[in-house]
Amino acid sequence: AQSVTQLGSHVSVSEGALVLLRCNYSSSVPPYLFWYVQYPNQGLQLLLKYTSAATLVKGINGFEAEFKKSETSFHLTKPSAHMSDAAEYFCAVRSSGATNKLIFGTGTLLAVQP
Amino acid sequence: NAGVTQTPKFQVLKTGQSMTLQCAQDMNHEYMSWYRQDPGMGLRLIHYSVGAGITDQGEVPNGYNVSRSTTEDFPLRLLSAAPSQTSVYFCASSYGGTGGYGYTFGSGTRLTVV
Numbered sequence: 001a002q003s004v005t006q007l008g009s010h011v012s013v014s015e016g017a018l019v020l021l022r023c024n025y026s027s028s029v030p031p032y033l034f035w036y037v038q039y040p041n042q043g044l045q046l047l048l049k050y051t052s053a054a055t056l057v058k059g060i061n062g063f064e065a066e067f068k069k070s071e072t073s074f075h076l077t078k079p080s081a082h083m084s085d086a087a088e089y090f091c092a093v094r095s096s097g098a099t100n101k102l103i104f105g106t107g108t109l110l111a112v113q114p
Numbered sequence: 115n116a117g118v119t120q121t122p123k124f125q126v127l128k129t130g131q132s133m134t135l136q137c138a139q140d141m142n143h144e145y146m147s148w149y150r151q152d153p154g155m156g157l158r159l160i161h162y163s164v165g166a167g168i169t170d171q172g173e174v175p176n177g178y179n180v181s182r183s184t185t186e187d188f189p190l191r192l193l194s195a196a197p198s199q200t201s202v203y204f205c206a207s208s209y210g211g212t213g214g215y216g217y218t219f220g221s222g223t224r225l226t227v228v
Contacts, residue, residue, distance in 0.1 A: 101172070
């Protein structure tokens with residue numbers, strides 16, 4: 001069975017500081033990995049995805065993530081946090097098999113302090 | 115292009131009542147899923163469908179029913195509402211196959227069972 005683990009349910013950074021949100025996955029087959037963002041009282045928006053084309057993936061709003069197979073990780077980073085980045089972030093894994101189910105981590109709430 | 119449309123946006127039910135949450139997509143996506151979101155638990159998969167006429171259970175299917183008679187629609191039925199079903203429900207859709215496609219989410223239905 002596939003799963004993802006997000007370390008840290010709450011992360012707080014200062015405006016302008018590095019953002020690092022951690023995600024580790026478990027998968028018996030090559031995974032597709034995703035990061036989604038959810039702003040308050042809204043649905044989920046795709047930030048970026050890994051589909052085996054390149055290990056460093058760039059997404060919207062200046063975010064990027066690096067796929068590291070040896071560490072089974074897909075951490076999300078942004079060099080300089082902005083107040084508008086405050087939101088909840090979800091890592092997800094999708095099976096490359098027939099069912100294509102998308103399985104989510106428990107989320108990380110990012111707070112950005114002025 | 116409306117994407118994924120969920121109705122209603124808000125609903126209050128009494129314990130024991132039944133209702134149907136509607137979900138429609140206009141992107142000709144094969145895959146559709148229902149998730150519930152609860153604080154600290156991320157998004158948990160209730161039911162999913164890989165095409166018209168084909169549905170299967172996710173990790174938390176009890177108390178819910180689905181059907182997929184058309185590609186566009188994937189309603190979620192609550193058979194006899196319980197307070198434990200108070201949650202935010204999201205419908206999502208995606209292309210199938212091995213392309214690592216991300217899911218597109220609706221804006222959610224906030225359900226309260228009293």
